[in-house]
Amino acid sequence: MRQNLITLILVLIIISLNIIIFSSLIKTNQPTGQVLNMTGDAEVRLEVSRILAISLIQSTINFGTCSANLTKGYSILDSNQTINQVDNSDCILGTFPDYLIVSNTGTVNANVTIKVDQTPLVFFNDLASSFAYATMNYSLDSGCNGELQNTYYTLTTANTNHVACSRLYPSNEFNLSMKANVSTNASGGGYLSITFTGTEAD
Amino acid sequence: MTKRNQNKLKRIHIFLIVLLICFLFSTTFIYCKLNLSKPILVKTMDYDFQIKENVGFVLDSDILHFGGAPKNSELKRNMTLTTPFTSKVKIYFEGPGILSTSHNNFLLDENQSKSIEFILKTPTLENGNYTGKIIFEFYKP
Numbered sequence: 001m002r003q004n005l006i007t008l009i010l011v012l013i014i015i016s017l018n019i020i021i022f023s024s025l026i027k028t029n030q031p032t033g034q035v036l037n038m039t040g041d042a043e044v045r046l047e048v049s050r051i052l053a054i055s056l057i058q059s060t061i062n063f064g065t066c067s068a069n070l071t072k073g074y075s076i077l078d079s080n081q082t083i084n085q086v087d088n089s090d091c092i093l094g095t096f097p098d099y100l101i102v103s104n105t106g107t108v109n110a111n112v113t114i115k116v117d118q119t120p121l122v123f124f125n126d127l128a129s130s131f132a133y134a135t136m137n138y139s140l141d142s143g144c145n146g147e148l149q150n151t152y153y154t155l156t157t158a159n160t161n162h163v164a165c166s167r168l169y170p171s172n173e174f175n176l177s178m179k180a181n182v183s184t185n186a187s188g189g190g191y192l193s194i195t196f197t198g199t200e201a202d
Numbered sequence: 203m204t205k206r207n208q209n210k211l212k213r214i215h216i217f218l219i220v221l222l223i224c225f226l227f228s229t230t231f232i233y234c235k236l237n238l239s240k241p242i243l244v245k246t247m248d249y250d251f252q253i254k255e256n257v258g259f260v261l262d263s264d265i266l267h268f269g270g271a272p273k274n275s276e277l278k279r280n281m282t283l284t285t286p287f288t289s290k291v292k293i294y295f296e297g298p299g300i301l302s303t304s305h306n307n308f309l310l311d312e313n314q315s316k317s318i319e320f321i322l323k324t325p326t327l328e329n330g331n332y333t334g335k336i337i338f339e340f341y342k343p
Contacts, residue, residue: 106260
């Protein structure tokens, strides 16, 4: 009898322990953002760096489907028709946005650089063809307050950062134009990806 | 009590003890399984971006701002994660755009920092403002 009683008590103790463990599990298994151990929630740090890269992959500046001018041996295509008054008559079916606006819509000053993902040689399969970029203050807004690339700069290397605007204050903007010189020997085609990288400026 | 009854009682005792041991083992196993598959901590951070015709920079670091760009663009931003305890970190996303990260499901040692790059692709979204959430789950290693 005594042995039976001891066994029964043992069974009851273990069952009670299990019930307690499972009750605590059911309580703590709910999705929660609170700290469930002794480590301290406040010490987990998520710090966002003040660097942002924006890559334009497709069709933002479309020069259309072009035939190079056989008389000249090349065609110059400029995305900025309004300001530069370049005749893009060699190119058909293009949509020309004139220039691309790059703005600072945050509250932190930005230093903006630009790079491309291909060299002209790879893009055009031709040594005589090239592309270039320029950044200018066209709009009535305050514009770029630092260094600009305000004449066309020919890009010869891929994945190298070049100055676009060294200090762009919040609510200000500058404008990007692209120009391509396509010779009659150029072939291929496709998309050139442009990447803007913004870092915190003074 | 007869010898036969004593034997019967003994068998019952043995059976009960074996049953108890099995119960104890299974409970411990389930407890461990549940406890390890449950995050010890969950943290979230919001992200936002804008689809528009031009490019817009937002370098503020209160949340993960991806700025603004035309659709079919790729936006990248970095974050540094530091924890005061060793844990396995899993990252999930809730929201628009195709968001991926340079690291996921990784072990982070106590007081170690890890830089994580978040890449947002916006292939099919129309012009507008978008917001989402990044969820960090911390597990016992």
